[in-house]
Amino acid sequence: MSAAQDRTTAARPSIYDVAALAGVSAATVSRSLGTGGKVAPDTRRRVLEAARELSYVASPHAAGLASGRAGAVGVVVPFVTRWFFGQVISGATDVLRDSGYDVLLYHLGSAGDRDRFFARMPLARRVDGVLTCSMPLTEEHTLALRALDLPHVSVGSPVPGRASVGVDEAGAVAAAVNHLAHLGHTRIGYLAGEPDDVAFGFTSGPARRRGFELAVAAAGLEPDPRLVAAGRYGIQGGAQAMAALLSGPELPTAVVAEYDELALGALMTLRRAGLDVPGDVSVVGIDDHEVGAVVDLTTVGQDVQEQGAVGARLLLAQLATGAADDGQHLLPTRLVLRGSTAPPAPRRAR
Numbered sequence: 001m002s003a004a005q006d007r008t009t010a011a012r013p014s015i016y017d018v019a020a021l022a023g024v025s026a027a028t029v030s031r032s033l034g035t036g037g038k039v040a041p042d043t044r045r046r047v048l049e050a051a052r053e054l055s056y057v058a059s060p061h062a063a064g065l066a067s068g069r070a071g072a073v074g075v076v077v078p079f080v081t082r083w084f085f086g087q088v089i090s091g092a093t094d095v096l097r098d099s100g101y102d103v104l105l106y107h108l109g110s111a112g113d114r115d116r117f118f119a120r121m122p123l124a125r126r127v128d129g130v131l132t133c134s135m136p137l138t139e140e141h142t143l144a145l146r147a148l149d150l151p152h153v154s155v156g157s158p159v160p161g162r163a164s165v166g167v168d169e170a171g172a173v174a175a176a177v178n179h180l181a182h183l184g185h186t187r188i189g190y191l192a193g194e195p196d197d198v199a200f201g202f203t204s205g206p207a208r209r210r211g212f213e214l215a216v217a218a219a220g221l222e223p224d225p226r227l228v229a230a231g232r233y234g235i236q237g238g239a240q241a242m243a244a245l246l247s248g249p250e251l252p253t254a255v256v257a258e259y260d261e262l263a264l265g266a267l268m269t270l271r272r273a274g275l276d277v278p279g280d281v282s283v284v285g286i287d288d289h290e291v292g293a294v295v296d297l298t299t300v301g302q303d304v305q306e307q308g309a310v311g312a313r314l315l316l317a318q319l320a321t322g323a324a325d326d327g328q329h330l331l332p333t334r335l336v337l338r339g340s341t342a343p344p345a346p347r348r349a350r
Contacts, residue, residue: 013054013055013056014056015029015030015056017054017056018047018050018051018054018056021050021053021054022043022046022047022049022050023046024043024046024047028043028047029047029051032044032047032048033047033048033051070125070126070127070128071100071101071102071128072101072102072103072104072126072127072128073096073101073102073103073104073127073128073129073130073131073312073315074103074104074106074123074126074127074129074130074131075089075092075093075103075104075105075106075131075132075133076106076108076117076130076131076132076133076135077089077105077106077107077108077132077133077134077135078107078108078109078114078133078134078135079107079109080105080107082233083261083287083289083290083304084134084156084259084287084304085133085134087304087305087307087308088133088134088155088156088304088305088307088308088311089105089133089308090305090308091304091305091306091307091308091309091311091312092131092155092308092309092311092312093308093312094309095308095309095312095313095316096312096315096316099316101128101316104123104126104127106122106123108135114135114141115141118137118140118141118144118145119144121144121147121148123148123150124148127150128150128151128319129150129151129152129153129315129318129319130145130148130150130151130152130153130315131152131153131154131155131308131311131312131315132152132153132154132155132157132159133154133155133156133308134155134156134157134202134203134204135154135156135157136157136202136203137157137159142159142160142161146161151315151318151319151324152315153165153311153312153314153315153318153325154311155307155308155311156203156204156307157202157203157204158203158328160326161326162325162326163311163314163315163318163325163326163327163328163329164327164328164329165307165310165311165314165329165331166307166328166329166330166331167302167307167330167331167332167333168330168333169203169204169207169208169211170207170208170210170211170214170215171211171333172208172211172286172300172302172333173208173209173211173212173215173256173258173286173300174211174212174214174215174218175300175333175335176215176256176284176286176299176300176335177212177215177216177219177256178215178219179284179298179335179337179341180254180256180282180284180341181219181221183254183282183341183342183343183344184343184344185253185254185282185343185344186221186253186344187224187227187250187251187252187253187254188216188221188227188252188253188254188255188256189227189228189229189245189252189254189255189256190209190212190227190228190229190255190256190257190258191229191230191231191238191241191242191245191255191256191257191258191262191263191266192205192208192209192228192229192230192231192241192258192262193205193230193231193232193233193237193258193259193262194230194231194232194233194237205258208258208286209258212256224250226248226249226250227245227248227250227252227255229241229242229244229245231244231262231265233261234261234265235261235262235264235265235268236265237261237262237265238257238261238262238263238264238265238266238268238269239265239266239268239269240265240269241262241265241266242255242265242266242269242270243269246269246270246273251280251281252281253280253281253282253344253345254278254281254282254283254284254341254344255281255282255283255284256284256285256286257283257284257285257286258286259285259286259287259289260285260286260287260288260289260291260292260297260299261289262285263283263284263285263286263292263297263299263340264285264289264291264292264295264297266283267283267295267297267340270283277340278339278340278341278342279342279345280345282298282340282341282342282344283297283298283340283341284297284298284299284300284340284341285297285298285299285300286299286300286302287299287300287301287302287304288300288301288302288336292336292338293338295340296338296339296340297338297340298335298336298337298338298339298340298341299336299338300333300334300335300336301333301334301335301336302331302333303331306331307331310329310331314329
């Protein structure tokens, strides 16, 4: 048994072992065993012979060490269990995987976790680029990302100086209000999401609330704060917000929910209260959650998976060209008509 063969019984050989045996650098080994870079035929032959003698199998990680590339992209999300973020992750991961990149997923979970993440910045030397999802960043967070000098794309929240992907949030809500106004509704309520994710500062909620206020005014309707209620994220939050509206002095003939989960909760409360949807109250959501079709919910849909895919493609373009991109890329929304909306019934006593 040769000395080189004896070394393989002690530990798995590395790219550096091959480089030492062939008398070349690790980068030359990477080029010789891969497809990129020019290598002299004699040098390539020595590297191949050394690799065979050591029974060395090249790994993407080893090649990355030699080339200065990690071969991975960091995807940073506040929550992995919520529908929107799961859809973004799915769309982005499919594109990145097809392009040969691994995905390192970072689930933060709270504003405190976010602050600690950016303070210690575990992305350094692990990824070639960063995709953040609906992650509002402070100036301190942005500076920490810029210090990495890596391509960065944001999905769902604009970040100054960085490419972003999203939808016209205010325009989506306006489409819902206009639909109800065209049906003849004049008392339109709004179900908002409470900021349960303390200090995260998601931008979609305020943008949608502002869109509702502008659309109601544009339709010539009188805004009524008594027709606005808020609930925590999810179906139960929507159910509680709708119950709050039912306990008020004025019953809306229609409600717009900030997102579909709130609308699903509203449907549950209305039906438990013996009210007909849409006979007594019409309901419109935002997002086009997959459950919406099951319960026949009218909604304003957005293609969330495509947002993740577009974000990944923008990031790959930056990785390929080295060119920065600070554009805001807005994808279209669409009104999805189902059975939860209809013209208002004649007003009846409570």
